[in-house]
Amino acid sequence: MKQIPLNTGDRFGKLTVVTLDHTDLYIHPTAQTKQTIEYYLCICDCGRTRIVCKDHLKKGKTRSCGCLVHAKRPNLKRHA
Numbered sequence: 268m269k270q271i272p273l274n275t276g277d278r279f280g281k282l283t284v285v286t287l288d289h290t291d292l293y294i295h296p297t298a299q300t301k302q303t304i305e306y307y308l309c310i311c312d313c314g315r316t317r318i319v320c321k322d323h324l325k326k327g328k329t330r331s332c333g334c335l336v337h338a339k340r341p342n343l344k345r346h347a
């Protein structure tokens with residue numbers, strides 16, 4: 268499979284890609300296949316930075332520095 272690098276400025280949820288931080292070589296324990304995993308430095312809308320695995324960005328597993336999970340949704344709590 269081809270590895271398509273992410274571009275600076277690509278947005279995933281609240282995260283904006285800044286630069287490639289580092290790569291890791293992952294060897295599947297049973298299949299013995301090698302895979303390069305790219306980690307990107309991203310900046311969140313709240314201003315914090317986070318290093319995120321490219322796969323997580325692409326698949327939508329990580330869409331913020333963590334602030335999205337804790338963010339309260341005022342629209343859900345509404346008195347009738």
Ligand SMILES: [Zn+2]
Pocket residue numbers: 281311312313314315331332333334335
């Ligand atoms: Zn954030």
